[in-house]
Amino acid sequence: MKLIKEEVSDLHEKIPKNRGLIVVNSPKKLVKNNSSPAGKMIVGFEEETNWLMRKLTSGSADLDIISITGMPGSGKTTLAYKVYKDKSISSHFDLRAWSTVDQEHDEKKLLVKLYNQVIGSDLKFSEDIDVADLLRRQLFGKRYLIVLDDVWDTTTWDELTRPFPEVKKVSRIILMTQEKKAALHGNRSADPLNLRLLTPEESWELLEKRTFGNESFPDELLDVGKEIAEIVKGFLW
Known part of the structure; x- marks a missing residue:
């Protein structure tokens, strides 16, 4: 860069x-451009885009984890955001939320961010409030799409996924990571999408x-x- x-x-x-x-x-x-996913365009990856959209809208009714791996700058976030904002995807799910995790994350702040996206608000919470439980209640019984961008390790993944109920609603979680180990930990039954250059x-x-x-x-x-x-x-x- x-x-x-x-x-x-x-x-x-x-x-x-x-x-x-x-x-x-x-x-x-x-x-004019900016560094956010919304401000970036993408070329190529038609096959990967179609594959991701099929994974989100079809297949098992169980909660499914879709892992995307690749080097920094390979386009993981841009690809996922393009699909996330697609009208056919937004209309398919009852609730959607997106959060960037990175290495220096604060679990509660991330969960608050997801919760506020789900309910369409900007609430603040005291330390004694179990935001994970509140988020789980909001998601329960709904068809939801959660995107966790830049997950660095398996421990972080385990911490963040506690609020996501496994109900048969064809709900999906997109996990994006540079670490192949974290991608495989998220879904041991399917290979991650490894983005090419x-x-x-x-x-x-x-x-x-x-x-x-x-x-x-x-x-x-x-x-x-x-x-x-x-x-x-x-x-x-």
């Missing part, structure tokens, strides 16, 4: 001087779309674009 930012910030220095190009006056309009063609398409939207790279920037695409090397960044 640091290398990419440096490449972009030094873009004008990378262009041969004899071209006389001033980057800020480029006819192509840059597309983008192909060179997909990586170029992503860079082009994130930089210039529906327009193509200007000829003046092709060489610089290829250098950046080489640095990206298939990651969604």
Whole structure:
């Protein structure tokens, strides 16, 4: 990420001087982006997207854990968010909630976040309130989808899943992790979806779309674009 930012910030220095190009006056309009999943676009992964949507909406009526693994930047969060926000998925489930876990997580704060998403509120809780029990009661008897992003270890997984009732409602939990051990611990009966890196063609398409939207790279920037695409090397960044 640091290398990419440096490449972009030094873009004008990378262009041969004899071209006389001033980057800020480029006819192509840059597309505004942000680092949240909602602000990211995705290319490729059509097969993985269709597979994930089928896993969420069909199969066993029991609670099912769907694990997604991959290196940082491989697109786990972006893929899951795309499916999570899909209208056919949102209409399929009674309740949905999403929480990023990471290494320095606070279990109660995470459960409060999930609970507030489920009930559509922003409540605060004192230390003596069992939020896990409240969340379990809200989910019981409902068809729910819970996304736990960036789970680092099996202990964290065991702590966070206590509130999720195993009722025959075709409820689903998406577990995203860099750790294969955590993914297998979440669901021992099925292999996780291990995301591949983008192909060179997909990586170029992503860079082009994130930089210039529906327009193509200007000829003046092709060489610089290829250098950046080489640095990206298939990651969604």
